[in-house]
Amino acid sequence: MRLKLVILALMAFFASIGLAYATVRIHVDLSTQTMHVDSSTGSYTWPVSTARAGYSTPRGYFAPTGLQRMHYSRKYHMSPMPYSIFFRGGYAIHGSYATGSLGRPASHGCVRLAPGNAATLYNMVQNEGGSISITGTPPGGGARYAARSSSHRHYAGLRRAHQNRALAYAPLRRHHHDGTVRGWQAHPFSPGFF
Known part of the structure; x- marks a missing residue:
């Protein structure tokens, strides 16, 4: 009888180890903007979008904290x-219709993932649980900010010396308009309207 209990205990122990490895392992590489997923159903590599300049995607190791089949962001205009697979506060892995x-x-x-890939991942995590790791540095070295140019009364993008490429900040141009709504629509930042 005692031998049967030991065998059952060992079987339960090895089964629990097997369950620990059954969780979906999700790795996001910020450098390559890809996600690699290992699960009991196979391995997948998908393109992702993470934080653009001025924002950040948290790095580290996380566990899913919540799942929502459809979530609407109250912070970003619904x-x-x-x-959505939430992993840290309001941060989530989720589908995006901006697949381009x-x-x-x-x-x-x-x-962000393509909606079909997000649905596949969501179902895997719902069935197996998951662990998330996010590593790397975003292309371009992370967030960059505009600097005021003293010689030209406008904001200019900082340039990366090795690429000599400006950021997507346009110079602020002073246009004067006639005070009509149409004039303001054409030049909304020009002085004197309000």
Whole structure:
């Protein structure tokens, strides 16, 4: 009888080890803007979008804290976030309909996937649980900010010396308009309207 209890205890122990490895392992590489997933159903590599300049995607090791099949972001104008897997506060892995932006930084900090891939991942995590690791440095070295140019009364993007590429900041041009709504629409930052 005692031998049967020891065998059952050992079987339970090895089964629990097997369950520990059954969780979906999700790795997001900020450098390559890709996600690699290992699960009991197979391995997958998908393009993602993480935080664009001025925002950040948290790095580290996380466990899913919540799942929502469809979430609407109250912070960003009720933007749809299908198949959301929350992992730190308001940060989530979720589907995005802006699939043309996948493979490069484009989000406010979440990890975006194509909707079909997000649905697949959501179902895997729902069935098996999951662990999330986020490492690397976003292309371009992270957030960059505009600096005021003293010689030209406008803001200019900082340049990266090795690429000599300006950021997406346009110079502030002073246009004077006639005080009509149409004039303001054409030049909304010009002085004197309000």
